[in-house]
Amino acid sequence: MEPQFQPGDRVRIRVNYPARHFRTPGYIQGKIGHVVGVHGAFRNPEALAYGGDGLPKQFLYLVRFPQSHIWNTTPAASDTLYIDIYEPWLESA
């Protein structure tokens, strides 16, 4: 199993509010950032939450966003947000 994305890739966080446990905060959904790292593959917490085995494992990525791309406020231009996102929540952008 190979990760679908690599450091440097431009990605959009999918928009989805499933009626179940999910671990991608609403504020980052629909935003575009860049992959900065691949943490590895982990059991899916969205299945583990219901007593499942969380398999197959999913790749987990560290994704960087400029703060100014997320909020309508005026954060310092240099400031960033780093967040861990599972592969099914990412799409190329």
Added chain:
Amino acid sequence: MPHEHPHDHAAHAPIVASHAMTPYEKRASAIESLLLAKGFISAEAMRQKLEEIDAITPALGTRVVARAWVDPAFKAQLLVNAKEAIATLGIETDALTTLVALENTSTIHNVVVCTLCSCYPRALLGLPPDWYKSLNYRSRVVVGPRGVLREFGTDIPADVEVRVYDSTADMRYLVIPERPAGTEQLREAELAELVTRDSMIGVAKARTPVAV
């Protein structure tokens, strides 16, 4: 002979439960009762685990940071593979498989939050402070980190990048604060005393040594 001591029972208000149980407390209590009743865990095993959890303090983390300050090779390893590095200090690392160390520098200030719940490197720092779990901190530090840091007494210069880490998944983040100036002569154990819990979350800097 519980009542031979002479104090006056009218001197204080009767001791009563301070609040009604919340739905979550009731649920946790019900699950605990079931686990015990069905024999999945024993009361002694649970008591022992709680004691272990409560015994972990930020002191473990301060050792890691102090070593990183004095030993560049250790710091390099810590930033690449935190678990391997920490194991060399003789610290229990079973629960640390997903730890990532973040180095604060003169140009980057990292601060950690879990906007979804209260993810925290408990194996190194113990239980998180109440404010870390509060909706106030979790919702505000992602939107306006500089303002929140200022409330903690931490002013970040405009030319320093503030990096907010939202710990949403399996990774746990430990901030390595900057080594304070004027500490060149201090020994490792003395340096560890300058490292605070809050500096390892990233809402504060390490303490500066008191002027002699």
